[in-house]
Amino acid sequence: MLTSTVCVALSAAGLAIALLAAYRRRFRRATLIAAVALLPVGLYMTGLVSLAGTVIRAVGEWAADLVFKPSVWAGFGVLALSVVLYVLARVAGRRKGVPEAGGGGAVARGAAAPALAPGKKPVPKKPKTDPDLAEFGEIEEILKRRGI
Incomplete structure (x- = not known):
């Protein structure tokens, strides 16, 4: 009212x-x-x-519980631990190149790369040149000479 x-x-x-x-x-x-x-x-x-x-009343009650209940602080500690473990697992997986669970490596991620013999590096493909862009080669050389 x-x-x-x-x-x-x-x-x-x-x-x-x-x-x-x-x-x-x-x-x-x-x-x-x-x-x-x-x-x-x-x-x-x-x-x-x-x-x-x-x-607003619900947020106020939650804030009061946050201040006065140790179990809420413990809950935040558990959440923080969860985030730290997740980040560590992601960083460790990227550094060592460990494939994710399920195995398969690149094939499991959707890449269709050919298998290489150990110790051999893939040879990069040369980009195809467009015949219409061949006349810009001189301009490219001039720009490279001037450091642009």
Whole structure:
């Protein structure tokens, strides 16, 4: 009951200010003020004001528990440990090249690379040159000479 009265009063005051701005021929400002003034009534009618009150009370209770309950602090410790273990596993896997669970290495990740003999490096392919771009070779040389 009190919430509805406050919301209606806020909207009425805002609309009165909007009418005053319109009387002074500031129509753009009056429209903006009216738009903002209608928010409290709209929020109350949709039930979002009471929802916000419920959320604020829940956050307040959680914050009080955070301060006064050691089990909440232990929960944060468990979450932190979980994050640290996850990051360590990811870093260790990247450094040593250990394949993920399931084996298969590159094939399991979707790559179709040919198998190479141990100790041999793959030979990079030369890019194909476009005959239409051959005339730009001179320009490339000039730019390289000038360090661009």
